[in-house]
Amino acid sequence: MTASALVAERAAMVSAAIDGAFDTLLAVPDDARAALYDAMRHAAIGGGKRLRPLLVRAACDLFNISPDSALRAGLAVECIHVYSLVHDDLPAMDDDDMRRGKPTVHKAFDEAAAILAGDCLQSFAFGILADEQxxxxxxxxxxxVKALALASGAAGMAGGQAMDLAAENSRFDLATVTRLQSLKTGALIGFCVDAAAIMARIPPEGRTGLHGYARDIGLAFQIADDLIDVEGDAAAAGKALGKDAAAGKETFVSLLGAERAREQALLLVDQAKAHLHGFDARADLLRAIADYIVERDR
Amino acid sequence: MTASALVAERAAMVSAAIDGAFDTLLAVPDDARAALYDAMRHAAIGGGKRLRPLLVRAACDLFNISPDSALRAGLAVECIHVYSLVHDDLPAMDDDDMRRGKPTVHKAFDEAAAILAGDCLQSFAFGILADEQxxxxxxxxxxxVKALALASGAAGMAGGQAMDLAAENSRFDLATVTRLQSLKTGALIGFCVDAAAIMARIPPEGRTGLHGYARDIGLAFQIADDLIDVEGDAAAAGKALGKDAAAGKETFVSLLGAERAREQALLLVDQAKAHLHGFDARADLLRAIADYIVERDR
Structure with a gap:
């Protein structure tokens, strides 16, 4: 099986499982909270590549972690990812009308529903991880819980988003953009592989290869995203593009140029796969995901 | 010592400790996240009665839980409380300009900072609880973690806030308002006493007295809040008043009238204290807090 066929097959399985899990988690109650749950369902079900749950699953392959545990850790990280999209799309933040080919939550519902739906998805993430299941x-x-709180909060994803908002009024250099993106997207990707290592009780000093892999694919992913923002097709992406340049934000592409940025992404993918040299065929899905990450913009 | 003097003395100690803990937790980093941390400090430090951390401390008195553990559990619940105030004050929600006598976060900073500051305070809450300290x-x-996720999310505080937003377009009866408030304010107050029971490893079946106490003071607290909204002084409250009536929302006061609402609050306080009959002088602070809750509007 080719790398992209392997990713496609496993991604389809993970996506179906995540949709099913969200459908159960977000069963609409018969009271005045129904609109809140409808808003969460709109945001969470039936969209997205589910890259993060797929990464959790792929990293769990290394250690024979049960599919149920991998799914629940993936569901938690997807709750965080979805909440961040819902809040980032708000008018006060990135002000986006479309996401995953659908109206954003504040467009389909209203801003209050979007704020609360995001807040609730965040608390679901920690509740899921804390549960015996x-x-x-x-x-x-x-x-x-500790790892996800660190990866998603002020020291991780949300801190990166705060830096991203500050980027509109600053001229960030390559080191600062790298730091910003390592928080904004890298921290949560790092959690995905860390979750598997935690469940396998691998001590922190045994996780350097996995952390290197996550750091490299996180940056490659962001470069690919920046390339899509410049060169991509809005319909295929399911969201508005060209926004970074319009906002005057420096990106890997604005700082390096498209060609060097693409070379850098390919280099990072090779480097990411080199970090997995200690693993055998059990790491094939992780290797295939690394390739997929830079191919998705073609 | 009188009940109110006991509450005042312990509340001052808890407030100072919570301010100190927030000062350490929210040390401003030397990078583009500084504004995010400034916004969190503005929201979290130097204000509020710290009722929830005081309740945790009072419930911990029953079981000889260490002051450090009580403080950290109180800090976590205060992170949740503060995040909820920051988000509830947003223009899309309750649209408030003043809070605790200061401009709200979106007024002192901007809406994006308020959204992100709230998001980060929520993740801090779970990170604090998960830490060995x-x-x-x-x-x-x-x-x-499990208890706080349940108490603060869609099945608790945030779910109650969603019902509260729906209340502007509905005519809620007393049972529905009671349910709304048991989620919006009661769930987090319930967590405060539950946290002590969890740390003391009291099994759920041994917590009925504490849960009854929390349920009753939670409703008494909300009735007192509704009375302040109608009869109180905005300067003393540090926020705008009369908002429920202006929004056409039913409250305990609109449904019962001020006199019966006040009687009901006093009845609930007596009932709350009756739930503590199995405890000796160790429950004196919990008893004093129950009295304080209905006296604070006078």
Whole structure:
């Protein structure tokens, strides 16, 4: 099986499982909270590549972690990812009308629903990780919570988003853009592989290869995203493009040029795969995901 | 010592400790996230009665829980409370300009900062609970996370806020307002006493008295809040008043009238204290807090 066929097959399985899990988690209650749940369902179900849950699943392949545990850790990280999209799309933030080919939550509902839906998805993420269904060992569960709080909060994703907002009024250099993106997208991607290592009880000093892999594919992913923003097709992307340049933000593409940025992404993918040299065929899905990340913009 | 003097003394100690803990937690980093941290500090430091951390401390008195553990659990619940105020004050929600006698976060900074500051405070709450400093037993920590996720999310505080927004377009009856408030303010107050029981490893069946106490003071607190909204002084409250009536929302006061609402609050306080009959002088602070809750509007 080719790398892209492997990714496609496993991504379809993971997507179906995540949609099913969201459908259960977000069953609409028969009271005045119905609109809140409808807003969460609109944001969470039936869209997106589910790259993060796929990464959790792929990293879990290395350690024979149960599919149920991998799915629940993936569901938690997807809750965080979806909440961040809902909040980032708000008029006060990136002001986007379309996401995954559908109206954004504040367009389909209203801003209050979007704020609350995001808030609730964040609390679901931690509730999922803390539940026995995710893993029988409470130490593992609490380590997952700690890692996700760090990766998603001010020291991770949300901190990166704050830097991104500041970027509109600054001239960031390559080092600062790299730091921004390592927080904004890299931290949560790092959590995905870390979750597998935590569930496998691999001590932190045994995770350097996986962390290197995550850091490299995180940056490659962001470069690919920047290339899509410049060269891509809005209909295929399911969202508005060309926004970084319009906002005067420096990106990998504005700083390096498209050609060097693309070369850099390919280099990062090779480097990411080199970090997996200690693993055998169990790392094939992780390797295929690294290739997929830079191919998706073609 | 009188009940109100006891509350005042302990509240001052808890407030100072919470301010100090926020000062450390929210140390401003030397990068483009500085404005995010400034916004969180503006929201979190130097204001509020710190009722929830005080309740955690009072409930911990019953079980000889260490002051450090009580403080950290109180800090986590205060992170959630503060994030909810920051988001509820946004123009799309309650649209408030003043809070605790200061401009709200979106007025002092901007809406994007307020959204992100709230998001980050929520993730800090779970990160604090998951950390070893809160309690040495990982099972206790993960149970705290689970309880706070439930109390603060769609099944608790945020779900109650969603019902509250729906209340502007509905005619809620007393049962629905009671349910709304048991989620919006009651769930987090319930967490405060539950946190102590979890840290003391009291099984759920041994917590009925504490849960009854929390339920009753939660409703009494909300009735007192509704009375302040109608009869109170905006300068003393540090926020705009009379908003429920202006929004056409039913409250305990609109449904019962001020006199019966006040009687009901006093009845709830007596009932709350009756739930503590099994405890000796160790429950004196909890009893004093119950009295304080209905006295604060006078």
């Amino acid at each position: 995710t893993h029988p060992d409470p130490f593992v569960r609490v380590e997952l | 809160t309690h040495p037993d990982p099972f206790v920590r993960v149970e705290l």
